[in-house]
Amino acid sequence: MALVIRGFPPDYTRAVRQALSLITSRLTHPPGPIPGDLLTEVRAIISGRRPTVDLVYGGDQGVCAVPYSRSAGYRVLLCKRTFMPANDGHPRLPAVLFHELIHIARGWEMDAEAFENAWFSPAEGARPPTRGDWTTFKQQDYQGWWVHMDPQTRRVTDYADRYILTFPAPQ
Numbered sequence: 256m257a258l259v260i261r262g263f264p265p266d267y268t269r270a271v272r273q274a275l276s277l278i279t280s281r282l283t284h285p286p287g288p289i290p291g292d293l294l295t296e297v298r299a300i301i302s303g304r305r306p307t308v309d310l311v312y313g314g315d316q317g318v319c320a321v322p323y324s325r326s327a328g329y330r331v332l333l334c335k336r337t338f339m340p341a342n343d344g345h346p347r348l349p350a351v352l353f354h355e356l357i358h359i360a361r362g363w364e365m366d367a368e369a370f371e372n373a374w375f376s377p378a379e380g381a382r383p384p385t386r387g388d389w390t391t392f393k394q395q396d397y398q399g400w401w402v403h404m405d406p407q408t409r410r411v412t413d414y415a416d417r418y419i420l421t422f423p424a425p426q
């Protein structure tokens with residue numbers, strides 16, 4: 256694999272591998288439309304036809320004091336809270352990791368949020384966009400790299416005009 260998993264406690268390493276196998280099976284049988292180049296890109300990140308991507312454990316201090324995860328360049332930082340049971344009793348890991356892989360594939364916030372919520376359930380860690388995400392959407396003119404949203408209806412479509420999902424109204 257082109258993914259290098261570094262610095263996690265052993266049980267978290269297992270959790271990361273399980274999340275990657277769930278993501279891989281979803282990429283094998285896409286639950287909905289996805290632009291072909293995005294699908295190719297995320298598959299390549301996981302299966303090895305890309306430069307190395309580091310998955311690094313961030314603990315719960317410093318940059319991990321608040322967020323679940325962060326990505327930059329070819330590096331994904333997964334914070335401790337991503338592995339802890341959330342309110343519904345399930346860790347957010349699978350959906351959070353998928354979200355960050357979309358960023359690694361050049362996706363903007365709208366792309367990452369759209370496919371996180373269209374492809375993963377709340378029990379798999381998906382969460383609707385936060386207030387902060389909505390601010391980012393507006394700043395980016397309701398565009399992603401592959402998708403865009405009608406701010407009136409919150410309906411997200413891809414560049415081929417295929418329906419992806421409709422976001423709930425911001426809380």
Ligand SMILES: [Zn+2]
Pocket residue numbers: 354358364367368
């Ligand atoms: Zn993001």
